[in-house]
Amino acid sequence: EVQLxxxxxxxxxxxxxxxxxxxxxGFTFSTSAMNWVRQAPGKGLEWVSVIYSxxxxxxxxDSVQGRFTLSRDDSKxxxxxxxxxxxxxxxxxxxCAKDGYGGNGLYYFxxxxxxxxxxxxx
Amino acid sequence: EIAMTQSPATLSVSPGxxxxxxxxxxxxxxxxLAWYQxxxxxxxxxxxxxxxxxATGIPARFSGSGSxxxxxxxxxxxxxxxxxxxxxxQYYNWLTFGGGTKVELK
Numbered sequence: 001e002v003q004l005x006x007x008x009x010x011x012x013x014x015x016x017x018x019x020x021x022x023x024x025x026g027f028t029f030s031t032s033a034m035n036w037v038r039q040a041p042g043k044g045l046e047w048v049s050v051i052y053s054x055x056x057x058x059x060x061x062d063s064v065q066g067r068f069t070l071s072r073d074d075s076k077x078x079x080x081x082x083x084x085x086x087x088x089x090x091x092x093x094x095x096c097a098k099d100g101y102g103g104n105g106l107y108y109f110x111x112x113x114x115x116x117x118x119x120x121x122x
Numbered sequence: 123e124i125a126m127t128q129s130p131a132t133l134s135v136s137p138g139x140x141x142x143x144x145x146x147x148x149x150x151x152x153x154x155l156a157w158y159q160x161x162x163x164x165x166x167x168x169x170x171x172x173x174x175x176x177a178t179g180i181p182a183r184f185s186g187s188g189s190x191x192x193x194x195x196x197x198x199x200x201x202x203x204x205x206x207x208x209x210x211x212q213y214y215n216w217l218t219f220g221g222g223t224k225v226e227l228k
Contacts, residue, residue, distance in 0.1 A: 047219070095165055
């Protein structure tokens with residue numbers, strides 16, 4: 001059974017930093033592209049970032065480009081999202097999502113975690 | 123950026139009725155279109171990819187159609203567990219989601 005378990009969400013002040021983690025199991029993590037998708041309270045879904053298999057290629061939404069970084073540790077089957085210079089508009093539930101097609105590219109998401117809440121407020 | 127527009131915003135349906143949800147892209151996305159279902163307090167669940175292919179375990183009452191800029195998700199006979207918000211997502215050029223359609227009890 002595929003499982004994705006996010007952690008690290010918290011209340012943080014504007015300008016602060018936070019690192020989210022996503023622990024994966026039930027599939028071959030190392031060959032899968034992995035994504036973060038967020039959802040502001042009461043709003044729709046917004047794709048945030050992707051990391052391809054191998055970990056050398058990442059892409060980000062314009063809204064977080066230059067502030068967020070994404071990495072993976074295939075030995076631990078874990079994905080990490082480092083969020084810096086946080087703003088109020090980054091407040092959202094952050095979902096870890098597995099790419100449904102393969103290890104490289106931007107496609108659809110066949111498995112999602114339950115999400116972790118990030119609140120940016122003073 | 124390709125914009126995705128879903129209509130209607132809210133759809134009121136009785137159990138057993140047919141529900142038809144629309145998704146329009148601002149430019150052609152070919153068949154690179156997925157549909158998700160999200161219930162309150164839960165993560166989204168993949169229903170359809172490739173515009174018309176049901177994901178693993180998705181009941182046959184869910185069907186997707188369309189290509190280019192116009193897409194439809196049809197729920198042939200609505201069950202109580204189908205009341206939820208539905209999102210479309212294009213993956214032709216980067217990734218963008220529609221604003222969602224809430225299917226509620228009439």
